[in-house]
Amino acid sequence: xxxxxxxxxxxxxxxxxxxxxxxxxxxxxxxxxxxxxxxxxxxxxxxxxxxxxxxxxxxxxxxxxxxxxxxxxxxxxxxxxxxxxxxxxxxxxxxxxxxxxxxxxxxxxxxxxxxxxxxxxxxxxxxxxxxxxxxxxxxxxxxxxxxxxxxxxxxxxxxxxxxxxxxxxxxxxxxxxxxxxxxxxxxxxxxxxxxxxxxxxxxxxxxxxxxxxxxxxxxxxxxxxxxxxxxxxxxxxxxxxxxxxxxxxxxxxxxxxxxxxxxxxxxxxxxxxxxxxxxxxxxxxxxxxxxxxxxxxxxxxxxxxxxxxxxxxxxxxxxxxxxxxxxxxxxxxxxxxxxxxxxxxxxxxxxxxxxxxxxxxxxxxxxxxxxxxxxxxxxxxxxxxxxxxxxxxxxxxxxxxxxxxxxxxxxxxxxx
Numbered sequence: 001x002x003x004x005x006x007x008x009x010x011x012x013x014x015x016x017x018x019x020x021x022x023x024x025x026x027x028x029x030x031x032x033x034x035x036x037x038x039x040x041x042x043x044x045x046x047x048x049x050x051x052x053x054x055x056x057x058x059x060x061x062x063x064x065x066x067x068x069x070x071x072x073x074x075x076x077x078x079x080x081x082x083x084x085x086x087x088x089x090x091x092x093x094x095x096x097x098x099x100x101x102x103x104x105x106x107x108x109x110x111x112x113x114x115x116x117x118x119x120x121x122x123x124x125x126x127x128x129x130x131x132x133x134x135x136x137x138x139x140x141x142x143x144x145x146x147x148x149x150x151x152x153x154x155x156x157x158x159x160x161x162x163x164x165x166x167x168x169x170x171x172x173x174x175x176x177x178x179x180x181x182x183x184x185x186x187x188x189x190x191x192x193x194x195x196x197x198x199x200x201x202x203x204x205x206x207x208x209x210x211x212x213x214x215x216x217x218x219x220x221x222x223x224x225x226x227x228x229x230x231x232x233x234x235x236x237x238x239x240x241x242x243x244x245x246x247x248x249x250x251x252x253x254x255x256x257x258x259x260x261x262x263x264x265x266x267x268x269x270x271x272x273x274x275x276x277x278x279x280x281x282x283x284x285x286x287x288x289x290x291x292x293x294x295x296x297x298x299x300x301x302x303x304x305x306x307x308x309x310x311x312x313x314x315x316x317x318x319x320x321x322x323x324x325x326x327x328x329x330x331x332x333x334x335x336x337x338x339x340x341x342x343x344x345x346x347x348x349x350x351x352x353x354x355x356x357x358x359x360x361x362x363x364x365x366x367x368x369x370x371x372x373x374x375x376x377x378x379x380x381x382x383x384x385x386x387x388x389x390x391x392x393x394x395x396x397x398x399x400x401x402x403x404x405x406x407x408x409x410x411x412x413x414x415x416x
Contacts, residue, residue, distance in 0.1 A: 010034060010041070019043035033279060042066075053282050063115075064097040072286040080115075087119075088287045096132075104293040109378055110147060114155070121171075121297050123262070123290075125180050126378060131155035131192060138171045138297075140258065142180025143204050144187040145382065151175065154192025154210060161198050165240055169252050169305045170198030171298055177258040178396035179204065181265055182389040183381050186222070199251035217251070238319050240311045245331060246414065250404075252302045253346075256295055257403040260349050261396045263291045268359060269366055269392075273377040299346055309336035330413040338410040345407050354399035362392045 006025035011017055014036025023041055026048035037056035041047075044065030047054075052068055057076035060066050064081025073079070074090040081097030087105035095101065098116035107113075111124040114132040124130075125142035127150035134153055138161040143151035151174070161170040174196075179185050188202060191210030196202070200214070203221030208214050212227040242248065266288055274284045309332040316332065317324050353359060365388050369380035384392075408414050 006031060010036070014039075016040040023047075033282065035279070051282075051286065053279060053286065055279055055283065072283050074109075074283055086290075086293075088283070088290050090283075090287070102137075104290055104297060106287055106290040106294075121294050123259070123294065125151075125175070126183060127151070129153070131157070135159065137161050138168065138198060140171070140173055140175070140177070140255070140262075140294075141188070142175030142177070143185050145183055145185075149187060151187040151189070153190045154194070156193045157190055158195040159198060160195055164237060165242070165308070167304050167308075168301045169248060169298075170301075171252065171255040172196055172198040172200040172202070173251070173255050173258060174200075174202045175204060176201075176400075177261045177265065178393045178400060181262070181269075181381070181396070182384065182393060183378065184384075184386075184389055199248060199255065201251060201254070217247070238315055240308050241315045241319055242305070242308075242312050242332075245312070245328070245335070248305065249302075249335060249411070249414070250408070252298060253342075253407045254400070254404055256298045256302075256346055257349075257400040257407075259291060259294050259298070260346075260352070260403060261354075261399050263288065263295070263350060264353065264399060265396065266291065268353075268363060270377065272363075272366060272370060273375045273380070275375065295346070299343055303339060303343060306336050306339035306342075309333065327413055331411065334411045334413045341410045342407050345410075346403070349403050352399060352402065354395050354402070358391055358395040358398070362388070362395055365391070 006029060007017060007020045007023060009031045015034065017023060022043035024046040028050040029047055029052055030050060033052060034054045035056040039054055040059040042061035045061040046067045049070030051070040053072040055073055055075045058073045059078050062080050066079050066081055067083045069085040071084045072088045076092045077089045078094045080095060082099030084101045086103035087101050090108045092110045093107045095113045096115040099113060100118040102120040104121040105119045107124045109126040112129045114130065116133050117130050118135045120137040122136055123140040127144050127147055128141050129150055129152045130136060131153060132155040134157045136153060136159050139159050141151055159172060161168055163170060174188055186205035188204060189207045190196065191208050191212060193211050194208060195213045197215040201217040201219060203219050205222035206218055208225045212225060214225060214227050218225060271284060274280045313329055313332045316328060366380065369383060373379045
């Protein structure tokens with residue numbers, strides 16, 4: 001082994017590598033961003049990318065070979081097998097073999113994925129658990145209070161994120177940000193061998209029965225949902241008709257608003273829990289980058305739909321004939337014409353801070369919690385009194401509502 005090889009440098013640093021000849025470390029990988037404290041890299045592992053970060057206590061490739069490309073691993077992350085690219089994993093995340101985790105994913109503390117899980121542009125809040133054989137791209141999922149009371153997705157589940165119109169304006173909000181970050185909500189359960197058709201909104205306490213394909217929003221929560229079979233064997237397919245366009249627009253904008261609120265949460269709250277140092281700073285910055293990637297992706301996908309609205313007007317008239325509603329035609333026209341204004345607003349919402357009085361009062365509560373408990377994010381948040389957590393939720397929900405209202409105000413026909 002050459003004296004200056006990356007593998008040797010890592011071994012000299014303290015990284016446990018039992019089969020040095022059976023792993024690959026890319027030339028662009030920074031050894032300084034890989035901790036030597038308790039890190040284990042098993043045979044078959046391949047690590048690439050100048051942004052790759054591996055903190056203390058991580059274990060890579062225990063079950064099967066792992067390929068990492070520009071990913072960031074917080075402390076005690078276990079990547080058992082699979083391919084991971086341009087994603088961030090916070091403390092104690094576990095991903096088992098067969099994973100395909102692509103760009104724009106953020107898995108927060110103690111989130112877990114069983115074997116053969118596919119993710120892209122996915123955000124999982126603390127403790128959220130995914131079973132095996134799951135495709136769960138373009139989602140944000142929260143809910144639950146701890147390792148024994150968490151939101152879960154059953155095995156063989158699919159989030160349907162691609163439509164017959166060949167668009168992906170389909171993000172689903174399973175839980176939300178303003179309530180979800182407080183780690184005090186009832187868990188959500190999506191039963192195995194089922195699916196959710198995006199874009200959907202599902203509230204806390206919801207259980208979707210195994211084998212159910214759910215196609216709607218469920219904002220009441222605290223319910224067991226079964227999907228009835230009420231579909232004709234054959235229906236005409238009209239490309240670009242966009243039935244339920246108003247719901248598509250709102251769910252997409254609301255999703256973006258929630259992710260922007262998460263960006264604000266990281267800026268004002270989560271950064272308080274990161275230690276000073278190169279690796280901690282890099283982990284925080286890359287988590288923020290994943291949030292930004294999700295916002296940009298959602299804007300891009302919704303833009304594609306807006307560009308199809310002139311065609312949608314024509315299809316709508318042809319299909320509906322004498323039943324065509326002027327309001328539905330105008331909605332398509334307004335969405336198309338006003339999209340540049342909507343996009344401009346959404347891209348400039350990062351500077352919005354919400355109600356400053358509520359935010360500052362909440363920050364004070366968090367700082368007091370840190371003084372008592374240290375920089376233990378989970379512990380400090382879960383120790384908030386009910387009225388304290390409500391204050392933070394009101395601050396973030398106010399921000400979400402403000403962005404929604406301003407974005408939708410450009411579409412005068414939306415309220416019709």
